[in-house]
Amino acid sequence: xxxxxxxxxxxxxxxxxxxxxxxxxxxxxxxxxxxxxxxxxxxxxxxxxxxxxxxxxxxxxxxxxxxxxxxxxxxxxxxxxxxxxxxxxxxxxxxxxxxxxxxxxxxxxxxxxxxxxxxxxxxxxxxxxxx
Amino acid sequence: xxxxxxxxxxxxxxxxxxxxxxxxxxxxxxxxxxxxxxxxxxxxxxxxxxxxxxxxxxxxxxxxxxxxxxxxxxxxxxxxxxxxxxxxxxxxxxxxxxxxxxxxxxxxxxxxxxxxxxxxxxxxxxxxxxx
Numbered sequence: 001x002x003x004x005x006x007x008x009x010x011x012x013x014x015x016x017x018x019x020x021x022x023x024x025x026x027x028x029x030x031x032x033x034x035x036x037x038x039x040x041x042x043x044x045x046x047x048x049x050x051x052x053x054x055x056x057x058x059x060x061x062x063x064x065x066x067x068x069x070x071x072x073x074x075x076x077x078x079x080x081x082x083x084x085x086x087x088x089x090x091x092x093x094x095x096x097x098x099x100x101x102x103x104x105x106x107x108x109x110x111x112x113x114x115x116x117x118x119x120x121x122x123x124x125x126x127x128x129x130x131x
Numbered sequence: 132x133x134x135x136x137x138x139x140x141x142x143x144x145x146x147x148x149x150x151x152x153x154x155x156x157x158x159x160x161x162x163x164x165x166x167x168x169x170x171x172x173x174x175x176x177x178x179x180x181x182x183x184x185x186x187x188x189x190x191x192x193x194x195x196x197x198x199x200x201x202x203x204x205x206x207x208x209x210x211x212x213x214x215x216x217x218x219x220x221x222x223x224x225x226x227x228x229x230x231x232x233x234x235x236x237x238x239x240x241x242x243x244x245x246x247x248x249x250x251x252x253x254x255x256x257x258x259x260x261x262x
Contacts, residue, residue, distance in 0.1 A: 004187065005150055005225055015229050017146060017191055019136055019181050050150050052185040056135065060148055060189065066232070086237070093237045094136055098146050098229035101197070106217070106224045 006048025006062050011100045013047055014063040016072070020093035021056055029089045036076060043072050062100075069097055137179025137193050142231045144178060145194040147203070151224040152187055160220045167207060174203050193231075200228055 022029065040046055040061055045068025051059040063069040073095070080086050153160065171177055171192055176199025182190040194200040204226070211217050 005152070005223070008227075011227075015146070015148060015227060017148065017231075019191075021136070050187060050189060052183040052187055052189045054183040054185065056181060056183055058181060058183045058189045058191065060150075060191075090237060092136070094234060095236075096139075096142075096146060096231045096234040098231040100148075100227045100229040103225060103227040105226075106221060 004050075006050050006060075008047050008062050008100070008103070011102055013100050014066055014069045015098045015100050016061045016063065016069050017096040017098060018059045018061070018093065019056055019096075020059075021091040022053075023089060023091055027088050028083075028085065032080075032083065032085060032089065036079065039075070039079065040072060043075065044068060045071070066097070066099075073097075135181075137181050137191075139178050139193050139231070139234070142233055144231050145197055145200045146229045146231050147192045147194065147200050148227040148229060149190045149192070149224065150187055150227075151190075152222040153184075154220060154222055158219045159214075159216065163211075163214065163216060163220065167210065170206070170210065171203060174206065175199060176202070197228070197230075204228075 037049055037051075040049060045064040047062035047064060049059065049061045051057070061069075061072065063072065168180060168182075171180060176195040178193035178195060180190065180192045182188070192200075192203065194203065
């Protein structure tokens with residue numbers, strides 16, 4: 001599973017937020033999840049993935065545009081369907097497809113720099129806005 | 132910390148994706164996090180929050196619009212600054228502000244229904260699209 005930050009470019013790009021409540025037991029889930037992450041990283045337009053699991057699991061994958069996110073959704077759904085595993089692995093889940101408008105990092109927030117810019121801009125922690 | 136799904140309305144709405152890498156030890160983090168979640172839930176325009184922590188932490192808060200998300204960012208940054216805790220709690224973090232365009236649930240995906248709709252639409256797992 002992904003354990004680091006996704007190294008995304010300047011906005012706009014697309015985030016697919018997948019939140020899930022697992023069933024009890026592994027039932028092949030970990031192997032499937034790793035295989036799906038590997039598959040995602042080979043898709044066109046893939047930018048990165050971030051994942052954490054506790055009471056619920058949250059996986060955010062990042063894509064260059066809506067078309068790439070949609071293509072991934074179809075590939076993923078098809079793959080899961082092939083393995084007939086959805087109801088085995090998940091009690092429930094939510095998927096939200098979102099356009100990232102702006103982002104900032106701890107460093108840019110500390111120094112007020114924009115995404116990808118090390119140059120300080122002001123002292124108020126301005127972020128990388130698109131609109 | 133949040134352990135369930137956020138009960139968000141039909142898109143569009145705004146997601147603030149906060150991914151973080153913690154420092155070692157608690158250093159008052161858990162108390163701060165709980166207090167911040169409680170504070171968030173009292174903000175105008177708050178829709179819900181989802182959180183999971185493993186190698187990295189991912190917290191997604193949902194807001195009615197960009198203005199509500201921005202207001203929360205300012206409140207949160209101010210609160211953290213007051214406590215001078217940012218560098219104590221975090222090695223690094225990323226914040227991404229995104230507009231959710233469409234979403235679907237396990238149930239809507241199974242039956243092809245739209246967000247908030249129990250009625251089956253088709254068998255291909257269509258989702259709740261805005262564009």
